[in-house]
């Protein structure tokens with residue numbers, strides 16, 4: 001039997017970037033339209049989208065008037081985002097970087113958003129700490145935590161791969177945020193039948 005390669009995010013998403021958008025509807029189903037309304041008015045807000053990927057979240061945020069910076073560890077994913085937004089009058093700023101070491105000054109953003117990111121972080125503490133640092137006082141972090149114990153196999157041109165992923169218990173995610181002085185403003189569980197599939201948290205600095 002052929003062994004499936006398990007790759008880290010940078011290597012895995014370099015291969016998966018070409019096919020990522022084929023799953024957009026599936027990914028949206030984990031949010032069921034709940035995430036963006038939780039962010040409130042977006043006009044002129046400085047938003048950092050961490051693990052922005054191909055822009056599934058960055059683009060609708062920019063369309064609502066936010067000034068979006070999209071950061072990702074995978075240049076290939078950001079290239080796909082860049083192509084989609086290059087003809088905009090106010091293009092999204094893209095930056096290659098690591099969620100655990102954000103290349104921004106303290107208190108730079110009104111909102112930090114991270115959809116489907118922490119599933120790729122062994123421990124989200126360092127990212128949450130960085131999000132806290134780059135948020136302005138009163139700024140918000142919006143984070144999603146997918147209920148995924150077994151990472152899916154992804155079909156790419158380079159063969160089938162698994163991208164390294166980690167399951168996080170919802171109570172633990174909240175506990176870490178509170179230990180870093182975030183206040184939990186909203187917590188929503190998106191459910192399918194009786195099972196939660198995604199935890200969405202909005203936390204205030």
Ligand SMILES: C[S@@+](CC[C@H](N)C(=O)[O-])C[C@H]1O[C@@H](n2cnc3c(N)ncnc32)[C@H](O)[C@@H]1O
Nearest residue numbers: 009013051052053056072073074098099115116
């Ligand atoms: C499942 S995709 C989500 C993309 C997008 N946020 C969305 O909701 O469609 C996860 C993204 O997180 C990025 N990523 C994983 N670990 C990262 C890290 N440590 N720093 C920055 N980006 C990371 C991956 O490269 C990938 O683009």
